[in-house]
Amino acid sequence: MERLLESALQGVLQRVVVKGALEVTTASGRTLHVGSAPPGPAPVAVRITCPAAERGIILDPELKLGEAYMDGTLVVERGSIADFLDLVMSQPCAVNPTAPAKLFYLLRRVSRRVVQFNPRGRSQRNVAHHYDIDGRLYSLFLDHDRQYSCAYFEHEGQSLDDAQLAKKRHIAAKLVLDRKDMSVLDIGSGWGGLGLYLAEQAGAKVSGVTLSKEQLALARTRAAERGLSERVSFELRDYRDVEGPFDRIVSVGMFEHVGVDHFGAFFRKARSLLKEDGVMLLHAIGRSDPPGVTNPFIARYIFPGGYIPALSEVLPQIEKAGLVVTDIELLRLHYAETLKAWRQRFLARWEEAVRLTDERFCRMWEFYLAASEMGFRHQGLNVFQIQLARRQEAVPLTRAYLEMAEERLRKAEAAARTPLRLAGE
Missing domain, CATH: 3.30.1050 (Nonspecific Lipid-transfer Protein; Chain A)
Structure with a gap:
């Protein structure tokens, strides 16, 4: 035998x-x-x-x-x-x-449609499985702002923290935040980093919604510590229960949890929440290949109910919802580099991770990070950023506005940094 x-x-x-x-x-x-x-x-x-x-x-x-x-x-x-x-x-x-x-x-x-059926209660349980664990685990390998999504590497050798800041800047530019006090809905607001950035650097008023109690608590604490509680609010709420309208909508790393049968409802809800001249930016993992299934190891142990869609599954639902696609960018290998950085950081603090969890959990997490990285390197996974609007006139005619917006945001970031002072000054 x-x-x-x-x-x-x-x-x-x-x-x-x-x-x-x-x-x-x-x-x-x-x-x-x-x-x-x-x-x-x-x-x-x-x-x-x-x-x-x-x-x-x-x-x-x-x-x-x-x-x-x-x-x-x-x-x-x-x-x-x-x-x-x-x-x-x-x-x-x-x-x-x-x-x-x-x-x-x-x-x-x-x-797959049964596994990805995500009504409100099941969605919250799925989110809790991954995000409502000891928050100290994430601090071991994420950047200081706890950005748990694909970074944007502007040049080779850029640090993870700088690449995550560049990601927030890139997203903010695509939201066309050309007026102060624009209302922004952040669907899947995580630990609050993007919402706080949009308020601090772009002058927006942000409403963030999440299904994670752990993320919500920290996001609210961070907003209070930075004196932004009046400009940024975070709620434990399903996006399907949000009332609008909003000038802008952003969703980063959340669409993968929606489920293929709910794509149409997601975009119809987004359209109903946008003002007539509104703009939305969707940042999500996708696949270059035709529609498939979630890797069974990831589905069982990491992201139950999750699914990485093909653009051929997403774009028809956008069209049916009555939204206009104004820009699509594929980030390709940016997530492979992000995952590599996370894996290296996690391995460097392995003993701390074991004390928080156990050896079996840490091997599971290492496998998840390594397998995901190689999926982006070799098997057609990428990240797409889809810019949407109710009217095509809501977005400038050429992409020149992106570079100008990012430069303005860089200056705002530099001005917001507290200068170092010697003791006694």
């Missing part, structure tokens, strides 16, 4: 790994060599510690590979889990699964 299992595992590995090389030690102690080792460092080496993990990886690798690493039955002996996933997910056959894996995919495709 062991020989049959090892033979099946080797067949799968040989089919997948055609570039680079991999060493896999099976539960019986036999080492399998697949691929061809190029000149340079020794290939990535992993060990599977039990037959059950081997069977799971053969039959349903999208789910069982992550579970094996999380449970410690897949051990990386040379390299890191990121190196392993970089190797495997960059292969030409990585998107051409085996027959059992195809069956699991088809079953998930059939059931």
Whole structure:
């Protein structure tokens, strides 16, 4: 039986790994060599510690590979889990699964609308699963403003904090905040960083809504500490229950939690909340490939109810809602670099993370960050920013306004910084 299992595992590995090389030690102690080792460092080496993990990886690798690493039955002996996933997910056959894996995919495709059905109560439970955990965990790897979405790297080598600031500036520019005291609805306001930025630097009046109690508490505290409670309000509220109208709407990293059956309702609600000359900016993860399913490991352990849509699923719903698409930008590899920075920061503070949670949780989180990064590098994930309006005249005719707006915001940021002073001054 062991020989049959090892033979099946080797067949799968040989089919997948055609570039680079991999060493896999099976539960019986036999080492399998697949691929061809190029000149340079020794290939990535992993060990599977039990037959059950081997069977799971053969039959349903999208789910069982992550579970094996999380449970410690897949051990990386040379390299890191990121190196392993970089190797495997960059292969030409990585998107051409085996027959059992195809069956699991088809079953998930059939059931995806049930899994992504997100009425109000279920949406809040799904959000709580990921966001209402010990907030100190996020402080270990996010930037100082706790931006938990794709950063915007303006140049190579830019720090995560500066790239996240650039993201907020880029979004603010696209919102065309050309008057003071414009009303802005922030759908999925998180820890409040974007809303506070729009109030401080662009002079907006912001209403933020979230379904996370932990995020809400911190966002309100931050607004009070910065004396912005009268300009920025945060509420525990589903976007479907918000009343308008607003000059502007922004939503960053929330649309992935809406669910494919709710896309139409989302955009119809957005249109009803926008004033006639209103503008909306939607920032969300998308896929370059046709519609698919959520990775089962991510769906079970990280973002239940979540889904990364294709533009072909999103644009028709925008059209049906009566909104006009005025600009689309794909950020592509920006999220891969963001996730790399998060992963490196998380690993640097591993011991603190273990004290807050446990080893199994930390391995799960490391796998999530590494697999997500490689998804953006190799498997067609990207981030789209879609600018929307009720009337096409609401947005300037050319993109020149973006550069000018970002320059104004840079000056506002510089003016808002408190200068350093020596003691006694």
